[in-house]
Amino acid sequence: MKDEIIFYTNPRSRGAIVHWMLEEVGCPYRVQVVPYGPPMKSPEYLAINPMGKVPALRHGAEVVTETAAICAYLADAFPEAGLAPPPPARGAYYRWLFFAAGCLDPALIHRSAGWEPTPEMQGRLGYGTLEQTLEALAGWLRGRRYIVNDRFSAADVYVASLLEFSMTFQLVPRRPEFEEYVGPLLARPARQRAQEQIQRMEVEPQTQGS
Numbered sequence: 001m002k003d004e005i006i007f008y009t010n011p012r013s014r015g016a017i018v019h020w021m022l023e024e025v026g027c028p029y030r031v032q033v034v035p036y037g038p039p040m041k042s043p044e045y046l047a048i049n050p051m052g053k054v055p056a057l058r059h060g061a062e063v064v065t066e067t068a069a070i071c072a073y074l075a076d077a078f079p080e081a082g083l084a085p086p087p088p089a090r091g092a093y094y095r096w097l098f099f100a101a102g103c104l105d106p107a108l109i110h111r112s113a114g115w116e117p118t119p120e121m122q123g124r125l126g127y128g129t130l131e132q133t134l135e136a137l138a139g140w141l142r143g144r145r146y147i148v149n150d151r152f153s154a155a156d157v158y159v160a161s162l163l164e165f166s167m168t169f170q171l172v173p174r175r176p177e178f179e180e181y182v183g184p185l186l187a188r189p190a191r192q193r194a195q196e197q198i199q200r201m202e203v204e205p206q207t208q209g210s
């Protein structure tokens, strides 16, 4: 199929974010579960993602890796889903999507690994400290339903997913700004559908159609 979407993922991975995004878009896609270990480092899969990591997406001839990039790509490839603001109004959209991928994600991983930047390193790391990163994000989210005005977008799928993961694993305190923002987003039908499929994948880890 010319423009078939193949979604490479693992049920225990950032692939959950792309899964939610695909369900928001509503396009047909095929799930290819990539087991951790040798299959993810096989020549066949390294040809898709040379990092040997999930998620990845093939859409016809296009291959996209990096969770935030996949979310932004899908929003652009399926404009009818309305998951990206029009280009002149994309300031906050790009700002917080890139902030989450470039600052929040590494800050969370460093904290989960037990690594704390020294004051000298804080000046060199894009995120400074996790606390600074969270303060900046909380300041933006305070009183907002969505990252971009009154419009749900791919940026919400990504930011809300990282916040939910990090609060669940107690890397981030459950501050009201985060809970009030994340709560209604997690209840969206598309996210529920994605979660149900992920749970099924855990029990039946073979390739799935959707």
Ligand SMILES: N[C@@H](CCC(=O)N[C@@H](CS)C(=O)NCC(=O)O)C(=O)O
Pocket (backbone or CB within 6 Å): 012, 013, 014, 015, 036, 037, 040, 052, 053, 054, 055, 065, 066, 067, 068
């Ligand atoms: N920067 C990448 C990170 C992807 C990543 O680290 N994926 C993990 C799962 S969440 C993985 O595939 N790890 C397996 C490995 O490196 O062997 C993204 O945002 O998509």
